[in-house]
Every structure is written in structure tokens, then in C-alpha cells.
Amino acid sequence: MPETHASPYLLEMRGILKQFPGVLALQDVQFNLHYGEVHALMGENGAGKSTLMKILSGVYQKDSGEVIYKGQSIHFTSPRQAQLAGITTIYQELNQIPQMSIAENIFLGSEIQRGVLLNRAEMKRQASQLLQKLHLEIDPRTPLSDLGVAQQQMVEVAKALHHRADLIIMDEPTSALSSREIEDLFAIIRELKSQNVSIIYISHHLEETFEISDRLTVLRDGRYVGTYPTQELNVDGLIRLMVGRDLSDKFPKEIFPTGKEVLRVENLTQGNRLKNISFSVYAGEVLGIAGLVGSGRTELVRALFGADPIDRGSIYIDGQPVTIRNPRDAIRQGMGLLTEDRKQQGLILKMNTRENTTLTVLKQLTPGWLTNRRAEAALTQKFIDSIAIKSSLEQLTINLSGGTQQKVVLSKWLATQPRVLIFDEPTRGIDVGAKVEIYKLINELASQGVAIIMISSELPEVLGMSDRIMVMREGRIAGILPRQEATQEKIMEYATEKVKQTITA
Amino acid sequence: MTDTTEKRKISASGQAWRLSGRLLSETGPLIILILMAVGLLLASPPFRNPTSLMLLGLEAAAIGIVAAGQTYVILTGGIDLSVEAMVSFSGVVAAILIAGTNVAGGQIANGIPAIFAVLIALSLGLLIGIIQGVIIVALNINPFIVTLGFRSILLGVSLVATRGAGINIQKDEFMTFMTSFIDTGFIRIPVPLLIALIIYAVSWVVLRHTRFGRYVYAMGGNEVAARLSGVNVNWNKIMIYGISGLLAAISGILVMGRLQSGAYQNGTNMTLMSVAAVVIGGTALVGGTGGIWGTLVGVFIIRLVEQGLVYLSVPSNAKEIVIGAIIVLAVAIDVIRRGEVKWLRLGKSRST
Structure with missing residues (x-):
């Protein structure tokens, strides 16, 4: 032609x-x-x-x-x-x-x-x-x-x-x-x-x-x-x-009875990135956070975790006010954060599976001057077995697949026995089979009463895995939808400007 | 991206590539050292003399202790350019306290016992290192700049305090011991070398078997991830520069003791040498990989080159050229080892 x-x-x-x-x-x-x-x-x-x-x-x-x-x-x-x-x-x-x-x-x-x-x-x-x-x-x-x-x-x-x-x-x-x-x-x-x-x-x-x-x-x-x-x-x-695509059964969601409130956030504000955010998460619940890129989802969880400073706002764990100035404080309060970017922020790629897994709990594994390498190995092996990590203790994490790397990051946080676990884009860059495994692990954690916050840009994932869905737009909460009422169209409406008038009116 | 056979293939070849790189970086320097030593023993009869071996060890001790501190710093991805000034500074401080004067050749007050003078000098070394760490952490300034600034400050103070001359000391029992030899019958081991070896052994335990050591590697490997995992990155960083300051100060005392003089030139070239030793020893300049034993090998390689040039009758003025070339070579090796030179990878998979 x-x-x-x-x-x-x-x-x-x-x-x-x-x-x-x-x-x-x-x-x-x-x-x-x-x-x-x-x-x-x-x-x-x-x-x-x-x-x-x-x-x-x-x-x-x-x-x-x-x-x-x-x-x-x-x-x-x-x-x-x-x-x-x-x-x-x-x-x-x-x-x-x-x-x-x-x-x-x-x-x-x-x-x-x-x-x-x-x-x-x-x-x-x-x-x-x-x-x-x-x-x-x-x-x-x-x-x-x-x-x-x-x-x-x-x-x-x-x-x-x-x-x-x-x-x-x-x-x-x-x-x-x-x-x-x-x-x-x-x-x-x-x-x-x-x-x-x-x-x-x-x-x-x-x-x-x-x-x-x-x-x-x-x-x-x-x-x-x-x-x-x-x-x-x-x-x-x-x-x-x-x-307009169909939701398939790629999401093995199980619903557990929701327990007591574990985390409550009130009026969290950070510059013009986060404006007066208030919400709660309950034991055994998965709270999905949806929103467009730049709507403040990652900023919110980073602020919660003490990775970035906040201007205003209070955080309560089990109803008690807590001060979180840095990730150490957050971990002490029973929080864990699986970051969006595993390679840049989650793992130390030059270190092996054992060293990455125990990084959060090294203090407990160091009874005197020296770290107890046997205890380290035992703890890591426990996670390799229980969540099926396809890695040996001493394998460098740089050589693992995306799904396996995510499991190593997860085991690092499971080691801290968290009350609140935050997943930021938990399945980004992970193939379908491994995604389902991650979802099952989220289910299992929920069944054990862990309060879970899950950010995802994939609407089917948010809809498939969450008990409630919090939609963010421009640093604010645009709406919180219960599982039964949430649809892709509704989330998109909240995430874009469509419902702005209804809210402000 | 999800992983498929395609990606696995790439990572498998990458793995083989990295593994061979690792093997090379771990045993390579040692092999080079052994080859050099054998070569020198064959080429130069005077080198076979136990005294020259002893001298080699003595020289290696001073630079080795500095390089040990530098290893901690570089493992975290930082650098300490103030070490040579710290070597001079601690020697000058101790010499002035021992001699009771800051004028060459005279005594205007009663000196204090060497052991106290040394303790004061070492405390200052630790403190000044910590101060540098605090500045680096609190103001988030590049360690390159901060330590370069302190290099000038410490050299300047040493120069002003001594008016540019060396402060000579009389050795008391303590200083005599610190610079003496332990006779084993076959070879006399210099006490400074013994101190250096103890520092290396302790450092190995610290870096490999303590929480602090693990954090050093974690911070060098990925500072953001370490912080998000609850590592107190700031505090550990401050300690790192404290350690480097302290070790440089120890080296400064030993050099001063050997020369029986505290002078601002005592540490000349030590910064470059220590960085070169660390890099030759296989520690990556970006941090996170490497180790203390590699540095010791690197130190001996550098000393052998220097000594070798003497025994091979290379004019001493030409020494600088060779040392300079070694440093550039060491950094080149570091970059190539990490696969950062595109044209050398010849179509290898892009590392992520």
C-alpha cells in the first residue's frame, strides 16, 4: 500500500x-x-x-x-x-x-x-x-x-x-x-x-x-x-x-468475622498531599485502597509507617494513641509495610534470604554480643516451609523471581508478628500463579486476626480481595465502599471527578 | 514484570556471570598477592631476609589499621577522606602531651605519661569521627564533602600546633612497648602488626557476627530498605565514622611512636592508600559487598608493590606513578566487576 x-x-x-x-x-x-x-x-x-x-x-x-x-x-x-x-x-x-x-x-x-x-x-x-x-x-x-x-x-x-x-x-x-x-x-x-x-x-x-x-x-x-x-x-x-472486563475467579477471597478495631487514623494531614484522612481498620479485615496514580495512596501508608513526617493527625492502636516518628516506632507498634517497589525499598538484593528475613528482628536474635545464626536459620527455614518460598537460606535475593522476592519481604514482616500489615501493590510484577499464592497468604493472615491494608491499582484485585474499599482522590478519602456495594464503575467514579459535585453539594 | 522462561534464562546467565565475578573478587586479590610475593622472593635476594619481611609487616600495620576503618565506611557506601589528617592529628596531640611542648626540640612543661596522652588522642579521634558522622546524618551532606573539610581542618590544626615542625618525644615504657617487637626466634613480629591483626580479627567478628555488622552491610546494600525495616540508620552511620576516626587515631599513635615525632606529614598518602586497599580487596565503592579480610590482602598488595619497587631499584621518585596507576586500576576493576561498563558486557542482559 x-x-x-x-x-x-x-x-x-x-x-x-x-x-x-x-x-x-x-x-x-x-x-x-x-x-x-x-x-x-x-x-x-x-x-x-x-x-x-x-x-x-x-x-x-x-x-x-x-x-x-x-x-x-x-x-x-x-x-x-x-x-x-x-x-x-x-x-x-x-x-x-x-x-x-x-x-x-x-x-x-x-x-x-x-x-x-x-x-x-x-x-x-x-x-x-x-x-x-x-x-x-x-x-x-x-x-x-x-x-x-x-x-x-x-x-x-x-x-x-x-x-x-x-x-x-x-x-x-x-x-x-x-x-x-x-x-x-x-x-x-x-x-x-x-x-x-x-x-x-x-x-x-x-x-x-x-x-x-x-x-x-x-x-x-x-x-x-x-x-x-x-x-x-x-x-x-x-x-x-x-x-469493561469481566471479573474472573482469580481471587480466592474468604471473608472472616471482623474483630475489634486495631488501627484508627484521625485527621492525618501532610502538606497538600494528604488532607484530613480519617479511617479505621479492624482485626481480620482487608481494607483495600484504590485511587489513581498520585491520589496519595502510597503517601498515606508511608506517613502511617513513619517513613515520611506528618503535619497533623493522630494514630491509635487498640484505641491507645501512639507516636510514630520513624519506621522503628511503627514496627514497635506492630505495623509492617510491604513497599510498592520491592527491589528499591523492600529487599537488600545483595543479601541472602536469611539476612533479609531476619533484618527486622535481629535484636531478638542477638542475645549477647553475637547474633545467633542458628536461630536465624531456624526462623527463616520456618517461613521457607510455611509460605513455600522457592529459595534456600543462603541464596541471594537478587536471583529470585518476583513472586519469591515478595514472599521473602512478607516473611521479613511475619517475623515481627504484626498486628497491622500494609501491602502496597502486593502483586505488581508477579505472575498469575504467584499472585493467587499471595492472595491466599493475605486470607490466612486475615483469618489469624491481622488487620490488612492493601493498596492496588488493579481494580479487579481491590474488588476481589477487599472487605471494604477506600477510594482516594487528590489526597483525600473520596469514599469508603463496603464489598457488596463496590463495582469498578463506582470506584472509577469516586477516583475521578465525577462524584465531586455530589460530595461537595 | 512477571517472570517467564525468558527471564529465568536471563537471570540464570546473570547468576553465572555474577558468581564468577564473586569468585574472582573473593579469591582474585589473594592470588595476585601470592603471585607478587613469590615473584619478589625469586627476583630479589635481599627481600628474603626476615628483617625485610618484618619491615613489610610494620609498614603494613599503619596503613592496615586505617584501611580497616575505611572498610566499615565504604561498606556503608560512604567514604572517609579525613583519615590521613587524623593520623597526623592524633600523633601531634599525643606528642605534644608527652613532650609537654609544641615547639620542636624543646620542653616547656612537664609531659604527661604516654599512656594518658595516647588515651586522650584516641578519644579525640573517636569524638571527631562521631562529629563528622553527626554532620553527615543531621544535615544530610555527602560524606565526601564533610570528610574532605575535616581533612583540611585537622591538617591545619596539626600544622598550626606544631608550627610546621615535628614534635620529638622521649619514649617511656609504654611507647617503647607499643613500638617493640615480639621475638619468636624465627621472625620478630612488630607489636603494631599484632595490634593491626587483632583489629582485623575483631572487625571480622563485628562485621560478620553482630547486629551492628549486619546493619553495616544492609545500609550499604540498600539504605532505604534498611530504614524501612527498622534499622536505626542514622545512629549506625554516626558510629561508623566514629570507628574510622578511632582507628585512624590508633594508627597515628603507632606512626608517631615509630618516628618518635608527631608531625603534620605523618599521615601523608594514607587516605588514598586506604581507599585503594579496600577496593583492591574486593569491597565495592557503592557499599554492601566485600569484607575486612579482603582489605588486609589489599594492604599487603600495596605494601609489596612499594617495597618491591625499592628492592627492584626503581627510583623512589617514580613510586608515586606506580601507586597512582594501581589506584586507578583498582577502581576500574571495581566498576568492571559490577558490570557497569556497557561496552565490556558485550550484549549481556541489562541488570535491573
Whole structure:
């Protein structure tokens, strides 16, 4: 099929397939983009949006499929190539140097020189022009650190224009913006559109995408669901498209009689990340925490565990107020935290299974000056047997599979005989079989009366394993749903802005 | 990502790669040491003399004690650049107290018995190390900067206190013993070497069989995970710099005793040498892996190179070149061992 410049599309992606070890991230995904169009890319966490965009911008390479850009089949092997071709990505975390001025940031990597010296005057003049194009009245010599996040983002847009971008990818551009700033950003997006620049817009904020986009493409589980003109959809329809999969029996949930309140949190506040959080967890209960990325879930459990300081709030264990200033205090109060990122925060990969398991209880295993290695081995062996860890005592944890590593982290916390155990994304990066094993262990702990808090970005997991589901949005509790009443649609409604009006009204 | 046969294959080859790397890093330095010793024994008849072996041990003791402290620090992923200044400083402090003067060649007051002077100098070493640790922890400053600053401060104080000259001491019974030899009939073992070996033995027990030692490795391996597991990272870090300060101060006393003089140059080059010994001995500069015995091997390798150059009649001025090359080589080995050099891995799986 010969490609001509008469194609109505700036970009066409067809049959894109991308595989990571053990995971089919994208399968037969298609996507197209008109000239001067704002096209929203929608899907749950892990649906494959970012992977698709990283293929487009040259960060990842596709395994098969075709990308046609400006009528030509292309294959970028680095972000630099994509940028030279006119494709720029504005990431959630900005790649800027705060100490440098606006002009210096715009021209970073493409400085204008007079001989061997920088031509500051010319760079300033061109930067001013770019800022004017975006209707921004800022001196280009202003250090970036003096600007707000929104303005910093505008600088990034100016940089994209400087690179003559025809296609700008915006990944969660509004997550750090106030509603006023969002309006500014939208004005600029409309301005760019009028200059025939195309924009791919990724956002969890459904209302926003309805306001700004011309069309929507929905991905789910790495597959293409469909592309729709925005005015033909409503929020409910979109949510159904995003989550519409069947819950299978992958979750061996058992319900145990709930006991006494073990942990109570009152008015926990931390900057603008956590705002007046109050909730309780009961013995034998699994409290699921759902919410979008950045809604404050991980921040909440880290604050509870003393890993980050809090501004305000009280924590009660068994009804008694406790002070938790650091993880040591939390452990003393009977808490344990299985972090989201096992490799970076959970395990010491250079150490073996025994050393990792006993790290939390080394004090008890050191009767005098010297650690009792026999007791250490016995304790670790007990967990290897009881929760079926596929590892020897002395095997380095760096060599274990994801599921086995998670079990080692779990045994480290079981060794402390916790009252409250917090799982942050307990099955991330773990294959299906091992996931079920982890769920069964969660059941078993609940049956023993441990109070369990489980954060998960996978809605089926939250729905399948929780007794109650606490949904967070923007650092607040958006709602707590009992198991019987919870559905994917309801959680998504709470997690996005849909029910904001109902709550504030 | 979930694991499949694909990933297992990768991790299996990675495992073999790491295992061979580990084997090499654990026995490699020892093999090099033995080869060097045999080579020197064959090449240089004077080297076979028990006296030269004794001298080798004596020299190794001073640098070895400093390197032992450096090992603790580097195992946690830090570095102590103040050690050479601490060696000079503790010698100067003890010498001034013993001689009762801070002027070269004169006595203006009654000195105090050496044993008390030494105890004071060692306490100062421990305290200054702890102060550095507190600054590193409380202000969250890179240890590189803090210890570099203290290096200057301690050298400066030593220089000012001695007016740039050495403070000579008369040895009393205690200092005589500290610098004497224990005659075994075949070979005379210097007391400093004995002290060094005791420090190494104790350090091995501490690092391998105590809670503190386990925490040292845990902090170097993954400080965040250690903290989240309830390890008191701050307190342990402070102690680490205290230990390094104390051991450098001990070395300073032994050097001062041998030279019978406390001078600001006493510790010259010791920082570089100690770091080089630790790295040559197989401890990773990023922390978390390695051990104290490797450092001892590293110390002897460095001493053998230095002595060897003498016996092989290399002009002493050229010594610095060789030592410098060894240090760069040691760091290169460290980086290569950890598989961080892309072009050397030749398409090996990316380590995660």
C-alpha cells in the first residue's frame, strides 16, 4: 500500500505489538491522529498508554507493527530522533534545570553560538518570540525556579515549538495544576491547534478530556478498544469502555468475622498531599485502597509507617494513641509495610534470604554480643516451609523471581508478628500463579486476626480481595465502599471527578 | 514484570556471570598477592631476609589499621577522606602531651605519661569521627564533602600546633612497648602488626557476627530498605565514622611512636592508600559487598608493590606513578566487576 502525502493523518500506528519479559504490553494496537487535532488517549493504569507513547517517541522499540508519520514509515531508535522529526513529549516530571533561565532551558542542547561563545542576545530574542506566540508575558531571563509548575510546563511547550514540533505528547499535564492554570494550559493547547500542531493528551481527569479533546482512543489491557469522536461519548460510557472486563475467579477471597478495631487514623494531614484522612481498620479485615496514580495512596501508608513526617493527625492502636516518628516506632507498634517497589525499598538484593528475613528482628536474635545464626536459620527455614518460598537460606535475593522476592519481604514482616500489615501493590510484577499464592497468604493472615491494608491499582484485585474499599482522590478519602456495594464503575467514579459535585453539594 | 522462561534464562546467565565475578573478587586479590610475593622472593635476594619481611609487616600495620576503618565506611557506601589528617592529628596531640611542648626540640612543661596522652588522642579521634558522622546524618551532606573539610581542618590544626615542625618525644615504657617487637626466634613480629591483626580479627567478628555488622552491610546494600525495616540508620552511620576516626587515631599513635615525632606529614598518602586497599580487596565503592579480610590482602598488595619497587631499584621518585596507576586500576576493576561498563558486557542482559 503506497503512502502519499495526501493522507489525512499526521500519524498512523497500526498493529503495534510490544512485549516485555513475561508481559504482552501492547497487542494489535492502532492509533491515528489528524493534523491540528487534540486526541485523548484513555485507559486504566497499566492499559498501555505510556508504552504506546514511548514507542512513538523512540524510548521503546516496537516488536511489530507500523508507524506512519507524515506519510512515511518511521522507526525511531532514540528520543532524539523523534524530536528531530518534530515529535516532542512533555512528561509528568519535567526535564528542566530549575537554576537556569527560561531561555537557557529552551535552548538546552541546541544553544546558539557566535564562534565558540554563547549568543545570549539572540537566544533571548528567539525565546521572547516563542513566549509571545504562547501569549506569555515573562522575561526569558527569569530563572525557571521562579515560575509555577504551569508556567514551567509552558516553557516546555515553548521548547517544543522551538524544535518545530508538529506533534506534542502531553502525559498527565494537569496533575500538578490548579483549575486556573488548567484553563491557561487549555488556551495554549487551542492556540497550538490553530497553528496546526497535533496533540496527544493523556489524563486521568475524564472531565478535562471531554473539554479539550476532539477524539478519544481507549486502550484496555494492552489492546485497542476503539476510537470515538468525543461528542459521541459521555463519562459513564467512557468509564465502561475503560474498565469493561469481566471479573474472573482469580481471587480466592474468604471473608472472616471482623474483630475489634486495631488501627484508627484521625485527621492525618501532610502538606497538600494528604488532607484530613480519617479511617479505621479492624482485626481480620482487608481494607483495600484504590485511587489513581498520585491520589496519595502510597503517601498515606508511608506517613502511617513513619517513613515520611506528618503535619497533623493522630494514630491509635487498640484505641491507645501512639507516636510514630520513624519506621522503628511503627514496627514497635506492630505495623509492617510491604513497599510498592520491592527491589528499591523492600529487599537488600545483595543479601541472602536469611539476612533479609531476619533484618527486622535481629535484636531478638542477638542475645549477647553475637547474633545467633542458628536461630536465624531456624526462623527463616520456618517461613521457607510455611509460605513455600522457592529459595534456600543462603541464596541471594537478587536471583529470585518476583513472586519469591515478595514472599521473602512478607516473611521479613511475619517475623515481627504484626498486628497491622500494609501491602502496597502486593502483586505488581508477579505472575498469575504467584499472585493467587499471595492472595491466599493475605486470607490466612486475615483469618489469624491481622488487620490488612492493601493498596492496588488493579481494580479487579481491590474488588476481589477487599472487605471494604477506600477510594482516594487528590489526597483525600473520596469514599469508603463496603464489598457488596463496590463495582469498578463506582470506584472509577469516586477516583475521578465525577462524584465531586455530589460530595461537595 | 512477571517472570517467564525468558527471564529465568536471563537471570540464570546473570547468576553465572555474577558468581564468577564473586569468585574472582573473593579469591582474585589473594592470588595476585601470592603471585607478587613469590615473584619478589625469586627476583630479589635481599627481600628474603626476615628483617625485610618484618619491615613489610610494620609498614603494613599503619596503613592496615586505617584501611580497616575505611572498610566499615565504604561498606556503608560512604567514604572517609579525613583519615590521613587524623593520623597526623592524633600523633601531634599525643606528642605534644608527652613532650609537654609544641615547639620542636624543646620542653616547656612537664609531659604527661604516654599512656594518658595516647588515651586522650584516641578519644579525640573517636569524638571527631562521631562529629563528622553527626554532620553527615543531621544535615544530610555527602560524606565526601564533610570528610574532605575535616581533612583540611585537622591538617591545619596539626600544622598550626606544631608550627610546621615535628614534635620529638622521649619514649617511656609504654611507647617503647607499643613500638617493640615480639621475638619468636624465627621472625620478630612488630607489636603494631599484632595490634593491626587483632583489629582485623575483631572487625571480622563485628562485621560478620553482630547486629551492628549486619546493619553495616544492609545500609550499604540498600539504605532505604534498611530504614524501612527498622534499622536505626542514622545512629549506625554516626558510629561508623566514629570507628574510622578511632582507628585512624590508633594508627597515628603507632606512626608517631615509630618516628618518635608527631608531625603534620605523618599521615601523608594514607587516605588514598586506604581507599585503594579496600577496593583492591574486593569491597565495592557503592557499599554492601566485600569484607575486612579482603582489605588486609589489599594492604599487603600495596605494601609489596612499594617495597618491591625499592628492592627492584626503581627510583623512589617514580613510586608515586606506580601507586597512582594501581589506584586507578583498582577502581576500574571495581566498576568492571559490577558490570557497569556497557561496552565490556558485550550484549549481556541489562541488570535491573
